[in-house]
Amino acid sequence: MRNKRLEVDEFNAQRQEVLKQWPTGEGVNLEEVFTYHKTMPREKVFAEVLAKAKAEGRTLAQPRAGVALINDHIEMLKYLQDEGGADLLPTTIDSLTRQNRYQEAEKAIEESKIAGHSMLTGFPAINYGVVACRKVIESVNLPCQVRHSTLDARLLVEITLAGGFTDFEGGGISYNIPYAKNVSLEETISNWQYVDRLVGLYEEHGVRINREPFGPLTGTLVPPCISHSVVIIEALLAAEQGVRNISLGYGQCGNLIQDIAAVRSLIELGEEYLALFNYKGIMLTSVFHQWMGGFPQDESQAFGVVSWGAATAAFAKANKVIVKTPHEAIGIPTKEANAAGIKATKQVLSMLQDQIFPDTPELLREKDLIKLETRAIVNKVLELGDGDIALGTVRGFKAGVIDIPFAPSRFNAGKILPVRDSYGAVRLLDHGNLPLGKESLDFHRERIAERGKAEGREPSFQMVVDDIYAIGKGRLVGRPR
Amino acid sequence: MNWDWTKNDLTSLKESLAAVLLEEWGGPRSPLALKYINETIIPDLVSCFSNNADLLTNPTFAEIIQWKLKNQFANPSAVVVDLAKDLLKPAQKIINRPQITDPKEPWRRIFRLWIGDESLPNIAERTGYPLDYLDLLVLRLKKLKAYTANTRISLLECQQHTELREFGFEQLSFLYQFQTAVAGEPLYKERLILEQVIWDLGMPFQVQDLVTLLEMIHTHEGDLDEDSLIEAFGGDQRGNLYSCVIDGLISLHYILKNKAGKLTLSEKSAQTIAGYLLPKLGEQLKRAISIHDFESAKGILLGQNEAVLIRLIDWTLRELNQEQAYKILSGIYKLVSRRVDLYLLKVFADMPMAFDQLMKCFADNDSLIRARACEALGHIGNKAAVFSLVQLLRDPVVGVKEMAAQALGNMGAVPAVKELLRVAEDYGESITVRERARVAVRKIESRSGEGFPNEK
Numbered sequence: 060m061r062n063k064r065l066e067v068d069e070f071n072a073q074r075q076e077v078l079k080q081w082p083t084g085e086g087v088n089l090e091e092v093f094t095y096h097k098t099m100p101r102e103k104v105f106a107e108v109l110a111k112a113k114a115e116g117r118t119l120a121q122p123r124a125g126v127a128l129i130n131d132h133i134e135m136l137k138y139l140q141d142e143g144g145a146d147l148l149p150t151t152i153d154s155l156t157r158q159n160r161y162q163e164a165e166k167a168i169e170e171s172k173i174a175g176h177s178m179l180t181g182f183p184a185i186n187y188g189v190v191a192c193r194k195v196i197e198s199v200n201l202p203c204q205v206r207h208s209t210l211d212a213r214l215l216v217e218i219t220l221a222g223g224f225t226d227f228e229g230g231g232i233s234y235n236i237p238y239a240k241n242v243s244l245e246e247t248i249s250n251w252q253y254v255d256r257l258v259g260l261y262e263e264h265g266v267r268i269n270r271e272p273f274g275p276l277t278g279t280l281v282p283p284c285i286s287h288s289v290v291i292i293e294a295l296l297a298a299e300q301g302v303r304n305i306s307l308g309y310g311q312c313g314n315l316i317q318d319i320a321a322v323r324s325l326i327e328l329g330e331e332y333l334a335l336f337n338y339k340g341i342m343l344t345s346v347f348h349q350w351m352g353g354f355p356q357d358e359s360q361a362f363g364v365v366s367w368g369a370a371t372a373a374f375a376k377a378n379k380v381i382v383k384t385p386h387e388a389i390g391i392p393t394k395e396a397n398a399a400g401i402k403a404t405k406q407v408l409s410m411l412q413d414q415i416f417p418d419t420p421e422l423l424r425e426k427d428l429i430k431l432e433t434r435a436i437v438n439k440v441l442e443l444g445d446g447d448i449a450l451g452t453v454r455g456f457k458a459g460v461i462d463i464p465f466a467p468s469r470f471n472a473g474k475i476l477p478v479r480d481s482y483g484a485v486r487l488l489d490h491g492n493l494p495l496g497k498e499s500l501d502f503h504r505e506r507i508a509e510r511g512k513a514e515g516r517e518p519s520f521q522m523v524v525d526d527i528y529a530i531g532k533g534r535l536v537g538r539p540r
Numbered sequence: 541m542n543w544d545w546t547k548n549d550l551t552s553l554k555e556s557l558a559a560v561l562l563e564e565w566g567g568p569r570s571p572l573a574l575k576y577i578n579e580t581i582i583p584d585l586v587s588c589f590s591n592n593a594d595l596l597t598n599p600t601f602a603e604i605i606q607w608k609l610k611n612q613f614a615n616p617s618a619v620v621v622d623l624a625k626d627l628l629k630p631a632q633k634i635i636n637r638p639q640i641t642d643p644k645e646p647w648r649r650i651f652r653l654w655i656g657d658e659s660l661p662n663i664a665e666r667t668g669y670p671l672d673y674l675d676l677l678v679l680r681l682k683k684l685k686a687y688t689a690n691t692r693i694s695l696l697e698c699q700q701h702t703e704l705r706e707f708g709f710e711q712l713s714f715l716y717q718f719q720t721a722v723a724g725e726p727l728y729k730e731r732l733i734l735e736q737v738i739w740d741l742g743m744p745f746q747v748q749d750l751v752t753l754l755e756m757i758h759t760h761e762g763d764l765d766e767d768s769l770i771e772a773f774g775g776d777q778r779g780n781l782y783s784c785v786i787d788g789l790i791s792l793h794y795i796l797k798n799k800a801g802k803l804t805l806s807e808k809s810a811q812t813i814a815g816y817l818l819p820k821l822g823e824q825l826k827r828a829i830s831i832h833d834f835e836s837a838k839g840i841l842l843g844q845n846e847a848v849l850i851r852l853i854d855w856t857l858r859e860l861n862q863e864q865a866y867k868i869l870s871g872i873y874k875l876v877s878r879r880v881d882l883y884l885l886k887v888f889a890d891m892p893m894a895f896d897q898l899m900k901c902f903a904d905n906d907s908l909i910r911a912r913a914c915e916a917l918g919h920i921g922n923k924a925a926v927f928s929l930v931q932l933l934r935d936p937v938v939g940v941k942e943m944a945a946q947a948l949g950n951m952g953a954v955p956a957v958k959e960l961l962r963v964a965e966d967y968g969e970s971i972t973v974r975e976r977a978r979v980a981v982r983k984i985e986s987r988s989g990e991g992f993p994n995e996k
Contacts, residue, residue: 176705208618238618240565277616353611356672356679389676390706466566467619473569489570520568520576527614531672 060245062299062449065256073253077213081161083188084214089260092221095193096266105202105226106267106304108147109344109378117412118347118372119379120144120404122397123206125151125181127171129191132182133198135394140201143398144405147379148199150224152207152215153181159211161185180391181207184219192222202226204271208234210247216254220261226269226306227258230293232452233273233308236468244453244470251293252300252449259301267304270297271346274308278351279465279527280477281310282485283321284432284493288461290325291332291437295448298338305329306379308346311368313535314484319416320425322347322375328433347377349404353531354387360533361385362403369404373411380404388531425484432499436461439494459492479526480506481513483535488518514538545590549634553589556630557582565623567615581613588668589631592646596632600643600710604669611672644714649739650677651718656733680707684715730815741788743781753785754813757795757803758845765801810847817848822855829864838871849876850883857887866891873897882912889916895924902928907937914940918947926953933963933977941973949980952987960984 065073078084101107112119122139126132132150139145155164164183171178184192184205196203204226205219212234216227231251235242258268272293274286290307297305307325311318322345329343349368354361365383372380384392384400392400416422439460444451455461459472466473474491486503487493511518516539525537545553561567561577568577588608595601605624609615615623646669653663660678664671684704687693695716698704704712721728734747756772757764764772770782786803789795794809805813821840828837844852856865866888873884885901888894894916901913914932917925925947932944933956945963948956963969963977 237616240619240622277618279614279616353672356675388672389679393702393706395702465568465614465616467616467623468566469564471566473566473573476568476570476572489572491570520572520580523572524576524614528611531611 060248060449060453062296062444062447064259064300065252070253070256073213074217077253078217080159080214081185083185083218086189087217087221089221089264092189093261093264093266095221095223096225096261099223099225103196103200103202103225104267105147105204105269106342108202109269109304109306110342112146113342113344113378116376118377118408119146120369120382120401120408121147121149121204121379122382122384122401123149123151124392124394124397125149125153125206126177127153127168127179127181127183128177129182129187129194131177133195135397136195136199136203138394139398139401140199143401145201145382145401148201148203149206150184150195150203150219151181152205152209153179153183155179156181156183156185156215157207157209159209159214184222185214189218189221192219192224196223204228204269208238208273210235210239210242211250213250213253213257216257220257220268225267226271227254228271228273229254230272230289231296232289232293232456233276236456236463236466236471237273237277238467240467241469244456248296248449248452252296255297255300255302258297259303262301262303268302269304269306269344270302271306271308272297274346275310275348275351276463277465278310278348280312280352280479280485280523281464282432282475282477282487283309283312283317283324283429284436284495285461285463285475286310287321287325287328287429287433288436288440289463291329291433292440292448292452292461294329294343295332295336295338298333298336298341303340304342304344306344306346308348308381309377310348310351311371312483312485313350313367313530314479314482315371315374315416316419316421316425316482317484318347318371319375320422320429322372322377324426324429324433328430332437344378345375346379346381347372347375348381349383350530353528354383355531355533356388358385361387362399364530365400365403366407369407370411372404373408374414374416380408428499428502432493432495435494435496435499460494462491462493476520476523478507478518478523479510479529479536481510481536488523510536545593545635550586550590553631553634554582554586556634557585557627560623560626560630564626565619584612584668585627589628589635591666591668593635593637594640595646596628596635597639598641598643598645600646602628604646604673607673608668608670612670643710647677647711647714647718650674651681652732652736652739654678655722655729656736677711680711681715681719684712685719688716688719727815730812733812737789737792737794740792741785743785743788745781745785750785751813751816753782754795754805754809755817758805758810758813758817758848761804761845762798762802764803766797766803769803805845805847807847810845811851814848814851817844818851818855821848821852822859825852825856825868826859829860829868834867834871837868841868841872842875846877846880849880853880853883853887857890862891863893866893870894870897878906878908882908885909885912885916889919892920892922895920895922899925899928902932907935907940910935910937911940911943914943914947918943918950921951923951923953926951926956929953930956930959933959938970938973941970942976945973945976945980949976949983952984954984954988957981957984 078087122145124135124139126135136148153164164186167179168183168186203224205224206228209215212229231248235247258270261268272290274290276286286309294305294307307329309321309325325345326343333341350364354364362385382400382404384396386392386396440451440455441448443454456470459474462472462475464475464477472491475487475493476489477485478488480486486506488507490500507518529535529537592601602624606620609620609623610617650663660671660674663674695713698712698716731747734750738745738750766786770779773782790797793806796804796806798804824840825837841849869884873881888898898913898917901909904910914929929944929948933941935941945960948960960977960981964974
């Protein structure tokens with residue numbers, strides 16, 4: 060396990076096996092694919108649109124969506140584009156494809172055709188193959204990203220990129236530790252080196268493909284230093300394989316100051332580490348995910364949460380915001396609910412477009428703290444890997460120096476425990492084995508003690524549970540009633 | 541066969557759940573988290589699994605466990621399907637109870653409690669199901685109800701509705717059937733409530749058996765003790781079963797034993813059984829009225845348990861003409877209880893012939909009776925009551941003055957305006973009385989089309 064660019068022979072040998080995993084893999088002809096991508100208008104290329112928004116200081120809105128039947132999927136994307144006013148489009152992949160269960164996905168497509176509606180939780184891109192993916196891409200006017208959570212996404216990236224998608228989400232850590240109970244990091248990092256190498260190959264042939272490590276992780280009170288460390292590590296792994304356009308993701312915690320500080324520090328830290336390893340010419344953009352935890356069931360309350368996410372994204376000047384819907388707590392959102400979420404978000408983004416959130420002392424202190432803690436973690440990971448970020452990641456997770464709260468993976472230490480302070484910012488009640496300095500730890504301790512005193516209770520796991528469900532119950536901090 | 545979980549079963553289940561949560565899966569491992577897992581999550585799951593031992597292979601129950609893990613125990617949504625499966629596996633191996641795999645069964649259990657007016661937190665506690673899941677289920681029922689309100693939309697049409705389709709066909713069809721039955725099937729609600737009672741008793745008893753037993757207690761309310769009741773149901777033959785059922789019903793407070801050891805219905809059981817009694821009692825009433833035997837009709841009413849009587853009063857309003865209804869209802873006023881009297885006054889508000897009876901109530905020592913009479917007279921609108929109502933604006937009880945003012949406003953009593961304005965401007969008077977007086981003046985003004993000079 061090394062963070063080293065895959066050799067051509069090694070990549071090609073793997074590729075032959077990957078493309079045989081499902082018959083549609085045979086439809087990928089890279090030479091033809093590169094030509095196809097080069098004919099694509101710039102406004103349909105994710106990295107181009109992101110670069111423009113970054114230059115203009117605009118925040119783009121992107122929903123999540125995907126259904127089993129291709130015509131329904133196209134209709135939904137068009138609806139989100141035309142009615143919702145989305146700036147960027149998604150294609151969320153179904154859960155069977157995410158687990159590489161293509162045979163079952165095939166059956167579910169047939170069942171969906173009979174039922175007349177989707178029997179899958181997303182779009183089964185592998186079963187449909189390259190030509191069908193291109194039909195999706197050619198039916199809309201906006202760039203499309205593949206969103207999934209697939210541990211082994213090698214065939215998925217082959218087919219979807221060949222099918223005209225220009226952005227691919229995920230990473231060897233962010234799509235493993237928060238999702239799987241028993242898959243080693245060696246395995247997923249290696250699989251994702253393949254994904255990144257393929258994207259690198261596209262770049263070498265003049266085709267811009269954006270990559271987006273999944274920042275929110277478990278979506279459960281993830282402190283910024285943890286998600287920052289993960290996405291920076293995945294950015295370094297991607298850059299080594301030749302990826303040149305990377306969006307660093309972050310999931311909203313809820314406290315405005317902490318969230319703005321997190322987004323603003325993310326790109327600075329990313330650039331710092333890419334420079335450290337001499338990766339040049341890489342465009343970094345930021346992605347802000349609206350609240351990923353539990354939502355209120357009441358639609359109006361849910362709109363409140365969506366709008367708060369939009370306001371934070373606007374003040375943080377994130378380049379892209381991933382939009383939630385008023386139906387989050389109820390089930391899979393309808394296209395109407397999805398469009399409503401985009402509209403609410405865009406209204407707020409537009410109103411705040413020209414407003415600037417100033418660098419207040421609190422904001423600067425929070426930003427410094429996030430940087431200090433992220434550097435402590437990433438540097439320790441590098442130290443454990445003797446300078447190699449891939450090896451260091453495996454060793455770092457084992458040692459708990461990088462640790463994702465509430466992750467189901469046995470390869471995650473699970474020793475840290477986050478909780479909100481009195482102002483709603485996520486702090487560390489138990490820092491486990493994170494290599495944080497005394498200054499940081501004292502700060503976390505003081506802030507949590509302040510809350511405990513205000514609530515007249517000892518900080519406990521119950522306090523953590525209260526925080527996790529607070530937004531769903533109409534609050535940010537899970538105070539006892 | 542003994543279907544109860546043994547102590548060994550529970551210990552073994554606890555160990556297996558701990559192995560799944562702490563060895564097989566990752567997750568929080570800080571000392572505080574471990575304490576919570578061991579002291580809260582595992583005991584809760586053990587209790588939930590043992591309370592639902594016949595649902596361990598039920599797909600809806602698996603979904604409920606997923607909700608529990610996600611919405612109660614902080615597991616990320618991406619993992620709950622597999623984690624729930626892994627947690628249910630050891631329980632399925634340990635327990636040997638026959639399984640109900642019908643996906644609708646857990647919903648049936650939830651709505652059986654819900655229709656019996658159990659609060660959602662109580663249902664959550666009794667079933668072990670997460671509150672959010674129950675909330676969502678009720679929300680979905682309301683959505684379906686709103687969509688199908690005043691229409692004859694079929695289930696298949698509901699299935700075409702994008703939002704309703706998201707419930708899944710099984711749940712949608714369950715909710716559709718439930719709502720249809722509640723709205724249109726006689727005694728459906730009562731039957732569900734009695735099914736729940738039988739479920740709580742945990743005995744091999746049929747709803748009809750329970751109805752017969754409760755009817756018997758109602759007919760001889762306060763006369764029969766436990767032994768004579770068992771005797772009435774066949775003595776030794778099924779005596780043990782009935783004895784257990786009666787003890788169970790007493791412990792559930794479904795029937796009560798008075799100081800003399802005689803059995804009576806509780807409020808809840810009387811309300812439930814009333815639906816079954818009404819057709820018979822109604823028939824008796826109709827028969828008595830058809831031969832103008834109002835004394836017998838009165839006797840039938842007076843022979844009922846209060847909760848049953850109130851349902852029977854409603855029945856008379858629906859089934860008899862107003863004159864007949866008033867004749868028998870006025871006959872029982874002041875003969876049963878204050879609660880029944882107050883209910884009758886409410887009923888009299890729709891009966892102009894009750895005017896004299898209501899006027900007499902103004903002299904009652906009970907302020908609630910006076911207030912309710914004011915309310916009823918305001919509704920009837922006979923202005924002959926104005927003078928008395930104006931006098932009641934000086935009643936010592938705030939509630940009576942409020943209702944008198946409101947009644948004067950409702951009947952548009954112009955002669956009362958001066959007195960109402962006095963009350964409205966009296967700073968020594970209660971704020972609510974003054975407010976009611978102001979509203980009354982505005983109402984009278986709008987009805988008469990005049991303005992009153994002193995009004996502020």
